[in-house]
Amino acid sequence: MIYEHLGARPRIHDTAVVAPSAVISGDVTIGENCQVLHGAVITAEGGPITLGEHVIVMENALIRATAANPVHIGDHVLVGPMASISGATIAEEVFLATGTRIFNGAVIGERSEVRINAVVHLRTTLPPETVVPIGWVAVGDPVRILxxxxxxxxxxxxxxxxxxGYVFGVDRSTPDLMVQLTERYARSLARHLEDHAL
Incomplete structure (x- = not known):
């Protein structure tokens, strides 16, 4: 399904194929010859998402941008089943395997591989041709792979x-951290009430 969100409509190239059960919402640009498979969700929550050419987004993957962290995915990238990308920049020819998690502000260099269930943490930069092994965690800049x-x-x-602090604007030492975080985030997500199916 295709949705207008915050007044922005997705732009999908004529040669791209989006499965009927995928969800594309808001300021999303999908380039030539992309494939978005069943159950995938690509949602621009206040910031833009751009997929280059020949990007494959497999089943049940999630790509989410925020106002602070847009998403850019370069050409010839494969986003595996159940992978999650939140507010990150992915260079060209990158492989993100099944179940990978890429967090806000991360940058993945060209021809890198993030293997099954691996994590690239908040504000982490992977240099070109980096491999994060199955289930491992990449963190920091310069990166440490642990x-x-x-x-x-x-x-x-x-x-x-x-x-x-970086993602939600809440100080970790706040006594009611989760109360503050969930209330603030819920108000932001409630903007979907005004979405329109296209």
Whole structure:
């Protein structure tokens, strides 16, 4: 389904194919010969999303932009099933495998691979041709690529990146952090009440 959101309508190239059960919402540009498969959601939540040419977005993948973090995906990128991209820049010829998670402000360099269930954290930059192994976590700039059992090192880097402050504008030390975060985020998401199916 195609939706107008915040007054913006998706622009889909005539050669692109979007499955009937995919959702495309808002300021989204889908380039030549792209394929968006069943269950995929591409939603521009106040910031634009641009897919270059020959981008494949597989089943149940999620691509979300925010006002602070637009999404740009270069040519010849494959976004695997159940992958998630939030407010990131993906260069050309990148492979994002099944279940990968790419967070706000991340930059993925050309010909990089983020393998099954791997994570590229908030404001992390992967240089060109970087590989993040299955289930591992890439964090920081300069990047550190760590196995999941190295939680303390991952948390140390994550803490400095300030996820609640950067993404939601809420200080982590706020006593009612989740109350503030969910109420603020819910108000933002409620803007979908005015969406129109096209």
């Amino acid at each position: 196995s999941p059992e190295r939680h303390e090192e991952i948390w140390e880097a994550q803490h400095e990146l300030d996820f609640p």
